[in-house]
Amino acid sequence: MTQALEETDFESIYEGCCARVLAAGVPLWRGHIAFTVLHPLYSGMGMTWLRGRGVELESYQHTDGQYPDRFKINPLYHLIQNRIPFLRRQLVGREALLDFPVLTELRDMGATDYLAYIVEFGGGKMDGMVGSWATDRPSGFSDPDIQALLRLQRRLGVACKMRIRDQIARNVVTTYLGPDAGRRVLSGQIRRGEGDTIDAVIWYSDLRDSTRLADALSQHDYIQVLNDYFECAGGAVLAHGGDILNFIGDAVLAIFPIGKGQVTAKQACKRALAASRDAQRRLTATNADREKAGAEPLSFGLGLHVGEVLFGNIGVPERVSFSVIGPTVNEVARLEALTKELGHPVLATENFARNVPAEWLRLGHHKLRGVGEPIEVCAPTAEADRR
Numbered sequence: 001m002t003q004a005l006e007e008t009d010f011e012s013i014y015e016g017c018c019a020r021v022l023a024a025g026v027p028l029w030r031g032h033i034a035f036t037v038l039h040p041l042y043s044g045m046g047m048t049w050l051r052g053r054g055v056e057l058e059s060y061q062h063t064d065g066q067y068p069d070r071f072k073i074n075p076l077y078h079l080i081q082n083r084i085p086f087l088r089r090q091l092v093g094r095e096a097l098l099d100f101p102v103l104t105e106l107r108d109m110g111a112t113d114y115l116a117y118i119v120e121f122g123g124g125k126m127d128g129m130v131g132s133w134a135t136d137r138p139s140g141f142s143d144p145d146i147q148a149l150l151r152l153q154r155r156l157g158v159a160c161k162m163r164i165r166d167q168i169a170r171n172v173v174t175t176y177l178g179p180d181a182g183r184r185v186l187s188g189q190i191r192r193g194e195g196d197t198i199d200a201v202i203w204y205s206d207l208r209d210s211t212r213l214a215d216a217l218s219q220h221d222y223i224q225v226l227n228d229y230f231e232c233a234g235g236a237v238l239a240h241g242g243d244i245l246n247f248i249g250d251a252v253l254a255i256f257p258i259g260k261g262q263v264t265a266k267q268a269c270k271r272a273l274a275a276s277r278d279a280q281r282r283l284t285a286t287n288a289d290r291e292k293a294g295a296e297p298l299s300f301g302l303g304l305h306v307g308e309v310l311f312g313n314i315g316v317p318e319r320v321s322f323s324v325i326g327p328t329v330n331e332v333a334r335l336e337a338l339t340k341e342l343g344h345p346v347l348a349t350e351n352f353a354r355n356v357p358a359e360w361l362r363l364g365h366h367k368l369r370g371v372g373e374p375i376e377v378c379a380p381t382a383e384a385d386r387r
Contacts, residue, residue: 004159033131113140119157195312236279269355301339305332334368350376
């Protein structure tokens with residue numbers, strides 16, 4: 001519990017608990033805990049400790065049903081469904097009862113006794129933690145061992161609940177705000193108007209013909225189109241070290257920060273250009289699948305710019321949004337709109353192009369709506385796209 005109060009990571013708390021129980025004389029061979037999480041990719045997480053091998057983490061992906069089929073034949077599922085606080089099974093000897101497949105597996109690995117438990121957190125049937133202990137001592141757990149482990153489980157549950165709630169908060173802000181903005185919010189940067197002036201590459205991409213697609217497709221099919229496009233554009237940004245700030249309708253606003261972790265302007269621009277090529281490759285693969293399904297291909301325009309932005313909170317006091325604002329952001333949005341007029345899917349400003357050692361097609365100076373002076377616009381050549 002002291003470790004939980006000190007921001008200790010989950011694995012260290014659990015590994016330390018198991019090691020101390022073993023040192024106190026309880027003959028642990030294996031410990032396991034699992035719990036639900038609020039995460040876009042995973043429904044739960046688990047940790048397994050083996051004596052002499054430390055802790056291994058496992059993530060459980062979302063399934064169509066509430067629980068995967070393999071979990072429904074596990075004693076932990078039996079505890080959850082029947083609201084049983086604990087269950088003990090001796091795995092060897094005359095009183096052995098191997099009524100779940102995992103018990104046979106553990107027996108074959110050398111376990112002799114098994115104790116499963118559940119700790120409810122008070123937020124409903126799905127809110128809590130399940131776990132188990134196993135020993136390989138020939139005589140199994142003694143009665144004092146069982147009493148000690150059952151007494152421990154609620155204290156372990158308190159520590160785990162604190163870490164789970166903390167992890168859920170981090171998952172949520174990272175999912176909705178991005179990792180950098182999420183860290184800033186959790187560190188206390190939450191009031192309207194708080195922010196920092198930073199240098200960054202700005203990425204703004206927009207799906208083509210989105211209004212027509214929205215009118216022509218069912219709501220479900222149009223949402224699928226958006227997600228396909230976001231996986232191409234947004235997925236490429238994340239793969240190359242960028243931060244997605246907002247999905248604005250069918251547009252992606254992202255940044256590649258400069259200065260953070262000693263990232264130079266040249267490095268940030270190079271990453272953003274690589275991400276643009278990656279996004280186009282992903283779109284080509286997506287369109288191949290769409291063609292097989294008889295659907296029309298998708299396309300998007302992308303503007304790339306570099307400069308100074310204000311990175312912080314805007315909105316009303318009761319409801320703020322963490323994003324970037326400033327002339328650089330306005331310019332890149334107008335630049336993306338110019339891709340339709342000039343017929344190039346990717347356009348960059350001269351400020352961006354001079355930071356990347358690639359060949360560019362100079363398209364001259366263009367007046368952008370709402371921007372005072374014309375800016376020089378560039379498009380990557382085919383040779384640059386192949387690099």
